[in-house]
Amino acid sequence: MFDRYLIIDDHPLYCDALRLALEGINPKAQVNAVTTATDAHVYLDKGGLPEMVILDLMLPDTDGLNGFLALKKRLPDETKMVVISGREEPSIVRALQSAGADAFIGKSLAMDEMIRKLRRVMWGEVIFPNFDHADAETQRQSKLIDGLSPAQVRILAALADGRLNKQIAYDLELAEATVKSHLTAIYKKLGVSNRTQAILVARQIMPKE
Template sequence: MAEDGRRLGGRALVADDHPLTREGLAMAARAALPGVSVVAAGSIAEARALTQRSPMRMILLDFHLPDARGFSGLLTLQMDAPTTPIVVVSASEESRLVEAARAVGAAGYLFKSLPLDDLAERLRRVDGGQRIFPPVAPADAAGLADLRARLASLSNAQRAVLVALADGRANKQIARDLGVTEATVKAHLTAIFRKLGVANRAQALLAARPLIGRAEP
């Protein structure tokens, strides 16, 4: 333990496909997490390989990675590392994305425009168990509050299926991508429809798209 009571060591993962941004985020992680060893990935596939190799103390995840659509990357890493705090780091400051990240279980949402010291301070708070999100305009938050609550009731696997559904993937492809059977996918869809208060795939997509629909860079 450090003198201030914070734990030492461990590994942090920075997943971003821009080398300069990766280095900046790595510097922030080292400043925030005493004794941490930082590893880097440029894609979700690389990030998965690293998280499956050894546990991570924290994951810093760029929202726009080449092999991720919307929050599919976050949800995939949540399944691989369910106890690791994942912080979304993005150049986008849209309230919709901030609220979506909160709804699907991110530990925080940080803007890439923040100074290094501010990034480190927020990561330090996440490491201490807090969830850190920028303020959202009351009108935006109110409009998404009910849907956010419904999405928060979904399990990680159900969220992953919903995001895959939003990408237009069929049950067979979803099953292959998530490493489960088609029967499992159908069971998840049934639970998703019930929790979202909808009757079918089309209604689920319409209900959830404001939060998890694909966002363009």
Template sequence: MSGSRLLLADDHPLIREGLALAARVAMPELTIDSVGSIAEAEAAIARHKGYRLALLDLMLPDARGFSGFLRLQHALGEVPIVIVSAKQQPELIEAARALGAAGYLSKAQPLDETLGSLRSVLAGKTVFPPVNARVQADVGDARARIADLSGAQLRVLMALADGRLNKQIAGDLGVTEATIKAHLTAIFRKLGVNNRTQAILAIQPLLAEQADEAQ
């Protein structure tokens, strides 16, 4: 794993400070870029090259559910992203695993555990807390449904679940509305559904965060 920088995205200064401390102990050779939003993270990625790892809070002001994660995943490419969150619902943990996160850590865990987890990720491992078999089965089915989607199609699908219109999704991804419509046609075909509502229902176990925020 190469790279000389670490991206730390969290909108709470004290949490950022604590995570930065852990990161400096685990990875003293890395330069840490701390940001408070997805937009700031994207700007940092555009300015700098050579990220080795990203630590991401799901609950940033300009993100909903896993939308921020998918935006950073798109911007960072193969750079591993570890979610660090106060939310520990099993559905969220398994959804993060399904979407390709390198780990899911609790903000409440002791510093030494965080250090151990970060070192494991740097060694090429994934780090997730255990979840029950029912949740694994539910999310596993949703994961199987999205397995054939391309990265662009997955980003379109998650933006769709976030309630965004074709024009908005096109603007976010820097493509035309016609391209979004083509992606949607392919998404519906691959998921075996006929419309947006059915597509969202097909991946419902991956949308636990959105459902929580709507309540």
């Protein structure tokens, strides 16, 4: 059972409900809640070390997958990263799964069902929706995401954000030559021949606000 949680969600009532639910699981739990990604980074700067982060994908100061990646980069591998969002499109879920999230839980679920899923994550399960019956376009986008490595997902997200190779290399702590090598592989996997085409595809399949 985990003792330290960080909730990042800009809806205070939802944070309060989730906090009470987590304290119901473990009365000794230390549940910190913030409403922006900036505040989450301040919390980490001050030495906060949550065992589980519960992140709303749509925050006022971040842009979907890049916000998730910036937080994950700062946390130990053993910290569980759970995304809870009203954006439940398969392409978003697949991108987060490829980027290393431990679970995606739609906000459409009732709180008791959500808590059951969080318990399963605490026990070591990886929880994601099943999209086997999605439409053809959704399945096509999901296959594109599934074909990318976690590093390539991070680079594609940065590409969709309009960043240059030097910026991507700096942000992800990679050599610029490594970024170029990944981009070549990404173009091939996406079935495109240049950066502009890759950006157009990325903006279709990458989670954004």
